[in-house]
Amino acid sequence: MYKSMLFLHWKQIRPALALTVVAAFALPLLMVSNLGTPPGMDAMSLEAYRIVGGVEEWLYFFPLLALAIGVTLALSSWNWDHQLNHVYALSLPVTRWEYTLQKLLAGMTLALIPAAGLWLGAHLAAASIELPEGLHAYPNELAVRFSFAILLSYAVLFSMAAGTTKTTVKILGTVLGLVFFGVMANDYLATYYPYFDRVQIVVEVFEWMMQAPGPFEVFTGNWSLIDV
């Protein structure tokens, strides 16, 4: 059944997946496109420092791309089920959790494809420039981090999409409502309690989620292909 799930998902998403593979492969190459030492010139210390600075401009694109790939895979995995009101799934002689698990594994398998694309692109990018002394390339580590980021974003959206559409809307609405009204409530309480003047609850929660041990820690931190 896993193979069927994989084939169905692949059939549905292959054009979009091809685009993500191209994007993942090209991003490291774009990052290093203006870096390195021109032919005939010796590498300068200032150039080395500029390389690190130049790479930093591209750091935000990697987690964003991973998020986009994860979201695309997750939503597309349940697309047909939602359209057909889960009739096919309910008619199968398997438990719901088995069906969900196999679908999850199929999506995980497809997530490896853009990750492999990034791995290839990162190695090619690292090999294409001559790094000055003191700098190192980390293509394998970048690809591993990218994979984790895709899988995590995939799992989050997959779990939301696994329920009914109403459930997804409720969850998203609750999160947005908490953010919006949380900020307003914080400001209101700050006029009476000095504690809320010092602490922004919504911001604190957000920061906890984005740093260890929060769930989205993998998206933050260093995404450099090239560093000391």
Place this chain on the structure above:
Amino acid sequence: MLLAIALPAMAKPAEARAQQRKVASVTQEQSRESTARMVADLRARLDSLAPLLNEAEERLRQREIRDQRAARDAAAGIATVDTVRVALMTIIAPIEQIELAEELFTEVWTEYYSNIEASNLLEQTVYTFQWSDDRVPIHVEDGSNHLTFDRWMRRSRVATGVREAIAKTLEFDLKSTSSRVSYWAFGSPYREHDYRDTYRFIATTRARVTRNCLAGDAAACGSALGLDAPVTPSFGLRSERDRSPDEWRALEEEYRARQAESLAAWYTPEERRALVAGNHMLVDLWNRSSGANARWAARWGDCVEEHVTDACDALLVEVGGGAPLPGQIRETVVAYALERGGRGAWSRLLDDPEASPIEALEYASALPIDELLTGWRALIISNRPETYSAMVPRGALAVLWFLFFSFLATRSTRWRLG
């Protein structure tokens, strides 16, 4: 016959005069046109300044209104602002925010500046503080530092702003002494330093002496920082400026000789060649290899193409090639010295403007320079960026959260038909 000869001769001047009159009229016409264009151009420029003038007048008018309002309130006994003293600083804030201002400044002072016993500029500076969307007019004479923050800003951001303002004041305090250490490490030792960035800079600097510094040689760290570098005569202290031209010439020659020695200590011959090859000003000289630049262009060719090290040194001395680690890195050494020196370190640092950077740092930190540099190096090494060193624990955390969300997916709300 005479008339036959004279008439043409008489006609010529007439023709010439007519021609001259014609040329003069044309020239006058051109001159009038040129003047008219110039006048029009000037008028256009003056007209373009009018909006700026209007804006400046409006701002002045608004300020006068605010000052008059403040004066009326003060005369009527309506106090809208209050003053508080925190450590060496005087802070003026709206009445409803004075406690908050005191709390913030006290927090920042206690955390970052508690070791400062005295500072002339801090005592002279008045800080106005407002963390609000409704601004109260606060008019202070010269020497004030206005800190205004929008209400939506977080407290940590406001505290950072306060910290930066105090650091800036201390930076001016240091510069005002015109001490050697202030020239050596221009900038503020009290501003927030990202030591990971410092490590990156040192690690990527292509110089023999920085590699030795990272490898553990404290003396190499001092050399890379330019602690023993010769001081240029033109940046010398005021007491040294009253010298004769011959004395200045001798100082310049001595400086150049010592600078060449320092370059040899800092960089290998290949690195010096690379510095020349990558220096845009020198490359420009090479491209414009004519006239006065011919000599320098020839030296550039000797250095880059013929690999003559002396030519490279001459060029680097000419463009002022300094120690590998610049002022932004030297600030961190001063910051570390102040931290190690504890209470009164700031006063000790500013105590003797004539002291060399080594003497000033030793006096401020109460440590020998080798020990100070060893500690500073250890601090920088400990702040090496964790590029991917924590991948295993972070990966494990990601896997755990993945399993958690996968579990939620298998336990989500039931599907229903219809």
